[in-house]
Amino acid sequence: MPAVIISPDCLRGGGKPASRTPPGQTLTAKWPVLHYGGVPSIKPESWSLRIFGLVEREITLDWKAFDALPKVDVRCDIHCVTHWSRLDNLFTGVATRTLLDLARPLPAAKFVIEHARSEPNDDFTTNLPLDAFAAEDCLLATHHDGRPLTAEHGAPVRGIVPRLYFWKGAKWITGIELVDRDRPGFWEVNGYHMLGDPWREERFGW
Numbered sequence: 001m002p003a004v005i006i007s008p009d010c011l012r013g014g015g016k017p018a019s020r021t022p023p024g025q026t027l028t029a030k031w032p033v034l035h036y037g038g039v040p041s042i043k044p045e046s047w048s049l050r051i052f053g054l055v056e057r058e059i060t061l062d063w064k065a066f067d068a069l070p071k072v073d074v075r076c077d078i079h080c081v082t083h084w085s086r087l088d089n090l091f092t093g094v095a096t097r098t099l100l101d102l103a104r105p106l107p108a109a110k111f112v113i114e115h116a117r118s119e120p121n122d123d124f125t126t127n128l129p130l131d132a133f134a135a136e137d138c139l140l141a142t143h144h145d146g147r148p149l150t151a152e153h154g155a156p157v158r159g160i161v162p163r164l165y166f167w168k169g170a171k172w173i174t175g176i177e178l179v180d181r182d183r184p185g186f187w188e189v190n191g192y193h194m195l196g197d198p199w200r201e202e203r204f205g206w
């Protein structure tokens with residue numbers, strides 16, 4: 001078993017719940033479900049992940065290839081922009097660094113657009129800086145607290161970016177696009193923040 005990577009925000013203020021809770025957030029033990037539109041039902045056999053854009057080597061991984069990559073466990077806190085936080089989640093999956101190492105971003109690549117299956121429209125997107133996406137606690141997760149993700153939480157694979165608000169992790173993720181300029185994704189077009197740092201309450205606007 002690999003060691004668990006602990007997201008640095010879990011250690012704020014000695015790890016006490018109050019000091020780990022960003023301003024304007026309330027703790028919950030439940031895990032609410034939030035997204036725009038319906039819940040796509042995606043069989044692993046029909047899922048694939050494409051890494052493209054400003055990369056040395058564009059790649060598409062089917063489920064078998066993805067599942068064969070080394071896994072990591074990450075302990076992190078979830079902060080939703082709608083004011084709930086859930087502490088001490090254990091996500092298991094493939095580190096974003098592992099995926100980026102396969103495709104090798106070009107020097108011009110500065111931002112990432114995550115693409116995801118969504119219903120009714122086909123492409124949910126969310127944008128973030130490449131540095132933030134490549135942090136060591138970021139992953140494409142298949143499991144939460146030891147159990148496979150349910151469809152409504154993003155099965156078979158979802159993005160997890162622990163240090164930003166939770167919408168920066170696309171459920172039902174199918175693509176990682178590397179770009180040179182920041183481009184607003186779905187919620188960002190609708191007024192959410194381009195970065196979304198919960199500690200600075202970057203909820204809306206840019």
Ligand SMILES: Nc1nc2c(c(=O)[nH]1)N[C@H]1C(S)=C(S)[C@@H](COP(=O)(O)O)O[C@H]1N2
Pocket residue numbers: 031032033034035036037080081116117118124152153154166167168169170171172187
């Ligand atoms: N594909 C997709 N992913 C998405 C969204 C969405 O609408 N579509 N919403 C985001 C938002 S706003 C939040 S708060 C989280 C919620 O994840 P959860 O339902 O697992 O709590 O998913 C994010 N990922």
Ligand SMILES: [Mo]
Pocket residue numbers: 034080081082166167
């Ligand atoms: Mo959200």
